[in-house]
Amino acid sequence: MHDFHWDYEVFLFLATLLTLGAWLLAKFKKHRSKQANKATWLSRTAAVGSFFPILFLVLSVRSFAFEPFRIPSSSMMPTLLTGDFIYVDKTAYGLKMPVFHNTLIETGHPQRGDVFVFRSVEDPAVDVIKRVIGVPGDHIRYDERSKQVWLNGAPLALQGDGFYQGFLDEIPGTGLRQNQATTGAASHVVLLSDVVRRSYPHTDLVVPEGHYFGMGDNRDFSVDSRVFGLIPEQNIVGKAQFVWMHWRPDDFWQGLKRIGHRL
Known part of the structure; x- marks a missing residue:
């Protein structure tokens, strides 16, 4: 309940x-x-x-088709930037009853690599967006020293690709390094900080049925399953598909380039 x-x-x-x-x-x-x-x-x-x-x-x-969301933070940089407005497909993971969120018709389940929106585990009135790292049955381990994610005993590959040169207005001077990563069928960029190191309460667990493990692409500046634990399937809102608008008063033209960016 x-x-x-x-x-x-x-x-x-x-x-x-x-x-x-x-x-x-x-x-x-x-x-x-x-x-x-x-x-x-x-x-x-x-x-x-x-x-x-x-x-x-x-x-x-x-409730049943789609819903627009605005990205309020930098936890999914560089995949998503503060000011992005995204289209979320609410039919991707099943049609759910309004308010009570019980699944009426199953149409699919989150897959590793999906960018998905869910109601916060800590405050269900708040919507959160992360990337699916672990699905039911997966063993997830996060090494805090090397900042390496292990999935079912194998490390998720990260290939260094220099320093990140994008928007840093919210987290200045952090020396973010960008890494090419593959999670499931998704190829994406993960950011890691040279100067930020944190401890997390949930770094070694097996994902049970009906739950998922999510992380932000901006790894050291993301409050995710390493902090609040697993995400119940009932909390899931839908799958993020693309950016339909971007608004940054300080960079209008860059905002236009973001329109249509697929996730």
Whole structure:
């Protein structure tokens, strides 16, 4: 049983139910509204009910199809930058019930290398984005000294590719080195810092059924499964597909180049 949290989706769901009730009430009571005061009350009820089709459409699309998200931090650099707006496919991992998030129809499961959005393990009202490193049955080990990830007894290959020269406004002067990595079927870049070293509580575990292990591509500046542990499948929102907009007031043209960037 998961804790219930008030968020935008809950209010949208309740508003849809409220307007549905008003719409149905107006339909069934219409033929009985002979008196003036009843007619006035009915017209107000009908006005509330008129919002039902719009809210139902928004709730359906947001819950079952796709949802836009804005990247608020640098934990997925350089794959995703602060200011990216991403398209998240909510059909990739199954159709889920709004608010309660129980899977109605299974359409797939997260694969190693996927970039996915999930509700935070620490605060389910907050959405988080990371890369899938471990799936059910995997043995994950993270060596804090070498900053190496081991998957089922084998190291995930990292090939050094010099210093990162991109956006560093949020984490200045950290000497980030970029490394070419392959996780599952995904080839991507991982950033590691020469000066930052951290200890984590979850560095050696086997992923049980219905859970996943996620990490940020900006490894030393990411709060992920090494910190908060495994991600329950019920928390998963969907698979991030591409950047549909980017907004950085300090670099408009760079933002235009980000549009359409696939993940």
